[in-house]
Amino acid sequence: MAAPIIMVHGAFCGGWTFDQFRNPFEAAGHKVLTPSLPGHDPGDPADRVRGLSMLDYARHVADLAQAQTSPPVLVGHSLGGLVGLLAARRAPVAGLILLAPSPPWGVSGWTLEEGVTAFGLQMLGPYWTQAVAPDRNLMLRFSLDRLPAGRRRPILERMRPESGRALWETLNWWLDPGMTTHAGTGPDAPALVLVGERDSVHPPATAQATAARIGGDCEVLPGMSHWLPGEPGWEAVAGRCLAWMDQGLAGVGRTR
Secondary structure (H helix, E strand, O other), X not given: OOOOEEEEOOOOXXXXXXXXXXXXXXXXXXXEEOOOOOOOOOOOOOOOOXXXXXXXXXXXXXXXXXXXXXXXXXXXEOHHHHHHHHHOOOOOOOEEEEEOOOOOOOOOOOOHHHHHHHHHHHOXXXXXXXXXXXXXXXXXXXXXOOOOHHHHHHHHHHOOOEEHHHHHHHHOHHHOOOOOOOOOOOOOOOEEEEEEOOOOOOOHHHHHHHHHHHOOEEEEEOOXXXXXXXXXXXXXXXXXXXXXXXXXXXXXXXXX
């Protein structure tokens, strides 16, 4: 029986991120779940995410994983990749696929854009206590940069505030005495990291460092940027995920 799949969205987003991306997996016989993280449902109040930790997100996904009849494959995009990695330490999983993931504790960003994002949040004051509104200009420039203009606005209109605490735990991990996003050497399951060649949010060097930290495989996708579940070429990304899963999850990706 095909393993169930749980797809975990990134910051400011929701389960709708995977509206198209899920289709090839379902066509291949997988049960696919695309939950919205706590506070990210369309009907949630804007401040619902205030104070939520990355661990709150991870527990939500871990609980969903444990409720499945067999260990699922977790597919996480951007911040959702890190959520998936943390969830995989709390529940049995068959495999882990990280699409342009936010790096775990101890893995530093490699680009000016990564540093600018962390510094820019500091300008909001104690943002870790806030529900942080999405910066649409940054999204257009760095995340949705390869989407046709007509497909960008519907995504921007669905963006939601994000937990400042979760952002702080991720972007300023060196200041976090609790080491919230520490992932050890990764889950006891095969792991694949995919990253776009043109990604400046979490670029190839950062993704490769994440893969090395968790003992997983890393592949750089030519011509792709950050919005791997939906930008032009997403079908090939989904196809690579399925091919990797078909190779046999029990023997793939571990180098420990």
